[in-house]
Amino acid sequence: MDKLEKYRKIIESVVKKHAQYKPSHGQIESLSICDKEADNYLLMDTGWDKTGRVHAVVFHLRIVEGKVWIEWDGTERGITEDLLDLGVAFIRYCEAGLFVPNSVNLGWISAKLSPGADGLKTL
Numbered sequence: 001m002d003k004l005e006k007y008r009k010i011i012e013s014v015v016k017k018h019a020q021y022k023p024s025h026g027q028i029e030s031l032s033i034c035d036k037e038a039d040n041y042l043l044m045d046t047g048w049d050k051t052g053r054v055h056a057v058v059f060h061l062r063i064v065e066g067k068v069w070i071e072w073d074g075t076e077r078g079i080t081e082d083l084l085d086l087g088v089a090f091i092r093y094c095e096a097g098l099f100v101p102n103s104v105n106l107g108w109i110s111a112k113l114s115p116g117a118d119g120l121k122t123l
Helices: 003-019 081-085
Strands: 027-035 040-049 052-064 065-074 089-092 098-102 104-106
Touching: 003 027, 003 052, 003 081, 065 081, 089 104
Parallel strands: 065 104
Antiparallel strands: 027 040, 040 052, 052 065, 089 098
């Protein structure tokens, strides 16, 4: 299996795993969205709770140029931990002081914190 297909399978398994968790409040449904053509993978919560309508992205992962981008991570433990657990190898710390696995970009970290001068690069 090539690297891209391996990443797709890992990400899809992470999305499906987290979609099994039911929010403890309200009438909330977790939606797993896996678009393999565009390489976008999201977990969303939708429904109603005591404050009103819920429509939220729990996390959003993408594969861009063969690298996994964490566009948003609203989980308690962190998606990076799941990626590490499933075989994405740890490589080093990023300048923001976070553990960053090989081939993973944290899209929500400012380009100033990334080692690349021209924007976010592999950390």
